[in-house]
Amino acid sequence: MTVSITDVAEATGVSASTVSRALRGRPGVSEEMRARIVAAAADLGYTASRSASSLASGRTHTIGVVVPYVGRWFFGTVLDAAEKVFSAAGYDVLLYNLGSPEARKRFFTKLPIRKRVDAVLSLLIPDPEEAAALRSLDVPLATTVGGARPGFTVVGIDDRGGAESAVRHLVNLGHRRIGMISGASEPLHWTTPLDRRQGYLDVLADSGIEPDPALEADGGYTVEGGERAMTELLALRQPPTAVFAQSDEMAMGALRALRRHRLRVPEDVSVVGFDDHELSEVVGLTTVAQPVAAQGREAARLLLAQLDEPDAGPPRPVEMPIRFILRETTAPPYTGRRR
Amino acid sequence: MTVSITDVAEATGVSASTVSRALRGRPGVSEEMRARIVAAAADLGYTASRSASSLASGRTHTIGVVVPYVGRWFFGTVLDAAEKVFSAAGYDVLLYNLGSPEARKRFFTKLPIRKRVDAVLSLLIPDPEEAAALRSLDVPLATTVGGARPGFTVVGIDDRGGAESAVRHLVNLGHRRIGMISGASEPLHWTTPLDRRQGYLDVLADSGIEPDPALEADGGYTVEGGERAMTELLALRQPPTAVFAQSDEMAMGALRALRRHRLRVPEDVSVVGFDDHELSEVVGLTTVAQPVAAQGREAARLLLAQLDEPDAGPPRPVEMPIRFILRETTAPPYTGRRR
DNA sequence: AATCCGAACGCAAACGCTTGCGCAACCACA
């Protein structure tokens, strides 16, 4: 058997209660005794059993993080940053990867997280029913993705404004026929695609450009989807001279499609993305950057703050800064060839 | 208060023991009674407290996964795949992101994982001391990265062979002056860089090419590092006509450096990577693919197998297939210009 | 009709910690 609290109690000649208090820095233990206990614990290689301690105290010192796809850059980056904050504060992280509908359903019906976590960071938007399930856990909740639900602390960005700056850039370059590669809101319940689309429409309206539904293609927020969407747009009788992709991944897919069609970027077609993916700089993609890791950190911090001050009330939404990054995939429209 | 096992016991008019047995499918409960209990549990929305159950049973139904950088594509992908296997089997995943030395040290000294997990999947190579700490947990251990330690089930690939196929491809195209962008083994204790380097040297030897130390540059397995390394190589009096990057990320950095130098790929310089990063297809990078997700899945499966059959002994190392993928960044050397 | 047996269930003791409360011992002050 491994060493338990009574072992170090006996080794020090005190009671288990005193050991518990000493090791967790609670008052009621003399400094001298504390030192002896700490030494004995280190000596024996004692670590408190989390199961036992959380059973007794009700606190788990664990944060649940639920993610749609850990493998995707955005979520991986947020998770990375958040985990660092949590573990630095002494919290463990329980990860739930809910990509598939089955996994998701399993999670929300069984709710394996119940009584296992002190707080939850959700990187997916729960539907109303799922949100209720999470709230029933009765722990602080936070999210970093658009489409907040009541009860969630939200850290996000101005998606609409970001989209506006991207599209306005294209307009300023002289483009009038501007396509958009977007993604559906529905399966994920997020509002990001809607907000970014709104930004796109805003700028068109401002600029007196009639929006053309044919110029909107669904890229599903993946590289392949972006490639398909761009291919569709290129098949139009009047293809766009510039494209705003709602994510860098889709933008990269678009770049690939353009290469396949032997079209030059930005000479023949301009492309602007959104997110500032880690590889966007590599391909020289013009985009609007959002501080992904910072959002994860901030959300984690807010969660911890709520744990420290349970009655301080939920923090107000935080909006992180974004910024437009000009790189090499945008230029004025090529007027010499197409009409 | 939330509903506990005694609540459903009372609701059904039986003892807590029977509820426990019924819900976990243990024998000693009539089918009729089991059905009633299950119904009552579902009705009340009962979920067993993991803390209590693992305290009582000693099994945690939790797997610890330790990762150097969750945000990086390789690790994120392995984690993603492994988590799916674990959660499908009813296990939770405790994530430890040990990128920084402090986090790493904190983890291995405090070993917060002790008594909290039934098994550990390590995506980083522990040094001998750390490996001993993990073994002291007395649970099955597995890893998917080169540089195995005794006691670990390992799932990996033939790094040396993979590197050989990449470099041989360059040789076959006619290249004689072949650079390599590698990474240090030391901070991470992994053998991947060493193995891939050996493959590189093997082919050079086979082909009667004298290896030139000046042609090896350190890219630290990051995009920026790859860019720096390529820049170094280009500064040589006699730059290479082709480059083997030990990872796709470094290869992409190299591509970026080449673009900056207004050199065309593959006309002026050929580049081949390793890993088949999700975006490699987008940039048309020739590379050698390894089944990253599959390795995560396989490692997870082996771990679960060991939990089911504790005395079956540790599984033998598994080597997953790799394959060379020809895309658009390699071509015969351009003989017309440089000498 | 006496016996045996297995199935179905309850009892109660863990599991390893936390924490409210009680109780000495000690200090300072009057």
Added chain:
DNA sequence: TGTGGTTGCGCAAGCGTTTGCGTTCGGATT
């Protein structure tokens, strides 16, 4: 010397499960 207030520690009752063992009971066996 007595009173009141700290300080430092032990007692013991939980926390919500699991599980070995004991009990009950209906039915099969002689």
